[in-house]
Amino acid sequence: MILDLAELPDGQNLEADLCIIGAGAAGITLAMQFIDKGLDVLLVESGGLAYEADTQAMYAGNVTRPDLHAATDRFRRRQFGGSTVLWGGRCMPLDAIDFEARSYVPLSGWPFSLDELLPFYREANRICEAGAYAYTIDEAFDRPMKPMVDGFNGSAYSTDSLERFSKPTNFAACYGAALRAANIRVLLHATATQFRFDDSGQVVTGVKLRSLGGKTADVKAKSFVLATGGLEVPRLLLANRDVHPNGIGNQHGVVGKYYMCHIGGTLSGIKINRSVSVWHDYDIADDDTYCRRRFALLPDMQRKHGTGNFVGRLHHPSIADPAHRSAILSLVFLGSRLLPWEYRTRAFDAISLGDYGRHVLNLVSEPFNAARFAVRMIKGRFLASRKIPSLVVAPKSNEFSLDFHAEQIPNAESRVTLDEGNVDAFGTPRITVDWRYSPQDVETVKTAIALLAEDLKQSGVGTFEYDPETVEQEMIRYGAYGGHHIGAARMGDDPRTSVVDADCKVHGIQNLYISSAAVFPTSSQANPTLTIVALALRLAKHLGGTLRSKAQAS
Numbered sequence: 001m002i003l004d005l006a007e008l009p010d011g012q013n014l015e016a017d018l019c020i021i022g023a024g025a026a027g028i029t030l031a032m033q034f035i036d037k038g039l040d041v042l043l044v045e046s047g048g049l050a051y052e053a054d055t056q057a058m059y060a061g062n063v064t065r066p067d068l069h070a071a072t073d074r075f076r077r078r079q080f081g082g083s084t085v086l087w088g089g090r091c092m093p094l095d096a097i098d099f100e101a102r103s104y105v106p107l108s109g110w111p112f113s114l115d116e117l118l119p120f121y122r123e124a125n126r127i128c129e130a131g132a133y134a135y136t137i138d139e140a141f142d143r144p145m146k147p148m149v150d151g152f153n154g155s156a157y158s159t160d161s162l163e164r165f166s167k168p169t170n171f172a173a174c175y176g177a178a179l180r181a182a183n184i185r186v187l188l189h190a191t192a193t194q195f196r197f198d199d200s201g202q203v204v205t206g207v208k209l210r211s212l213g214g215k216t217a218d219v220k221a222k223s224f225v226l227a228t229g230g231l232e233v234p235r236l237l238l239a240n241r242d243v244h245p246n247g248i249g250n251q252h253g254v255v256g257k258y259y260m261c262h263i264g265g266t267l268s269g270i271k272i273n274r275s276v277s278v279w280h281d282y283d284i285a286d287d288d289t290y291c292r293r294r295f296a297l298l299p300d301m302q303r304k305h306g307t308g309n310f311v312g313r314l315h316h317p318s319i320a321d322p323a324h325r326s327a328i329l330s331l332v333f334l335g336s337r338l339l340p341w342e343y344r345t346r347a348f349d350a351i352s353l354g355d356y357g358r359h360v361l362n363l364v365s366e367p368f369n370a371a372r373f374a375v376r377m378i379k380g381r382f383l384a385s386r387k388i389p390s391l392v393v394a395p396k397s398n399e400f401s402l403d404f405h406a407e408q409i410p411n412a413e414s415r416v417t418l419d420e421g422n423v424d425a426f427g428t429p430r431i432t433v434d435w436r437y438s439p440q441d442v443e444t445v446k447t448a449i450a451l452l453a454e455d456l457k458q459s460g461v462g463t464f465e466y467d468p469e470t471v472e473q474e475m476i477r478y479g480a481y482g483g484h485h486i487g488a489a490r491m492g493d494d495p496r497t498s499v500v501d502a503d504c505k506v507h508g509i510q511n512l513y514i515s516s517a518a519v520f521p522t523s524s525q526a527n528p529t530l531t532i533v534a535l536a537l538r539l540a541k542h543l544g545g546t547l548r549s550k551a552q553a554s
């Protein structure tokens with residue numbers, strides 16, 4: 001059932017077995033697991049069913065280096081469905097190496113291995129509508145597939161792993177009806193502000209909810225889950241200082257520290273020999289899911305060279321530069337204003353008036369190509385329920401850029417703190433994001449790119465000519481990869497270096513859990529949502545068990 005705090009009488013006292021705070025990918029996944037399970041679950045959400053500017057404004061904050069990190073109210077959405085109303089849907093599990101303690105990656109090592117998450121990943125794939133759990137070309141296709149680059153025989157890279165794409169699933173649109181019909185209460189316009197504790201300070205007894213219209217409610221529950229997204233989790237923990245003077249779970253100052261995004265950039269200079277056939281477009285699996293291959297740096301190479309995880313995709317030349325002479329790319333450039341801000345920033349640089357003219361010339365030189373493309377995009381992107389994930393254009397000559405996505409190493413200097421004195425409508429301090437990358441991040445990208453250049457050359461399929469001095473500049477050209485807010489309440493066994501334990505329970509608090517990318521101890525190369533959903537499923541299993549034991553004991 002869906003309720004609205006703004007429409008309830010003021011001062012309600014609500015009770016539940018489990019209170020989940022935040023209805024995005026994590027919160028909705030968790031809540032869905034308790035349908036008809038005999039437990040009383042309340043899912044509270046700060047936003048309403050649609051975008052509202054005053055609610056979104058609660059996400060506004062301060063960014064220390066605006067050239068390196070997007071404003072804090074960008075790349076996330078404060079409404080039912082959370083940021084899944086905006087996401088691109090790229091899905092892939094973490095690799096086995098991401099869970100390992102690696103001597104060259106400080107504070108690496110998850111408290112469990114990939115095997116522990118595998119069953120949950122399979123179900124997460126279904127929830128994200130990403131088709132079968134098949135992440136290599138052989139698993140996903142039972143017919144022979146064209147090689148990505150014919151004759152490529154890398155010693156550092158493989159080209160057979162896949163990324164799969166969600167529709168992309170808007171969790172509110174997809175699961176809202178089931179929640180509405182179920183025995184779960186969803187409470188909209190209910191912002192969690194303040195936690196209450198028992199005398200020991202180790203048990204959360206309640207949370208205060210507030211609506212922008214001035215309504216309040218109190219929730220009492222046996223357990224609470226914070227599923228408010230990777231930046232709002234540390235904010236709420238740090239801002240609750242009544243009982244825990246440093247913030248909840250922050251006795252060792254770890255909350256907000258080690259904040260990671262991914263390192264993403266585009267480097268041009270790949271020339272594949274004209275005689276070599278290249279397939280860098282989507283493969284469509286039997287279940288209609290779009291899949292795409294990429295160059296993936298092999299785990300042994302990461303270990304040998306001490307790099308983080310890294311993948312790269314063959315990519316079209318810069319859209320903004322009319323030298324590509326492609327009518328399609330020029331059409332996309334000229335129409336880019338129609339795209340949401342989050343999708344515009346990375347691909348489209350500002351250009352001169354003369355370049356606009358050259359784009360128009362490109363367009364009129366191949367009007368039929370441009371028109372065919374426009375029809376395909378309107379059908380495949382705007383009208384289809386499973387959308388073409390992105391633009392893939394075969395370049396005129398076999399000249400590509402590399403669109404790369406790399407792991408960021410945990411770094412204590414990269415952090416989320418409170419911007420004291422700068423508060424939102426409920427008096428909660430806003431955040432300051434001080435995202436930093438380290439020399440080791442630069443080395444990961446430099447080494448990985450050099451190894452790819454060597455693999456292309458050794459295979460005899462082409463060359464990758466670039467200036468190594470420009471790599472750092474290109475990897476931060478658009479700043480931290482947007483929307484991936486990782487590590488600011490990390491998981492681990494040692495409370496001195498982590499915030500939650502292996503069950504995602506806050507150290508030192510008996511009944512407060514976190515479901516978010518904030519708990520990832522390391523960031524992998526993989527986009528985070530599939531893992532967020534898998535961890536939410538694992539947490540639901542754990543909570544189901546503990547809440548039923550509590551019910552039997554009482």
Ligand SMILES: Cc1cc2nc3c(=O)[nH]c(=O)nc-3n(C[C@H](O)[C@H](O)[C@H](O)COP(=O)(O)OP(=O)(O)OC[C@H]3O[C@@H](n4cnc5c(N)ncnc54)[C@H](O)[C@@H]3O)c2cc1C
Nearest residue numbers: 022024025026046078079082083088089090192483527529
């Ligand atoms: C443009 C864009 C593209 C993306 N593309 C991809 C992609 O291709 N692949 C991928 O894996 N990921 C992608 N992401 C990231 C993905 O959207 C997030 O990883 C995912 O949505 C995070 O889920 P979450 O539940 O942790 O947080 P969210 O989905 O952000 O949900 C958090 C919820 O908590 C609510 N909330 C916040 N504070 C409070 C409070 N105090 N009280 C009550 N409720 C509160 C919010 O309103 C929101 O509904 C993208 C993101 C963006 C913005």
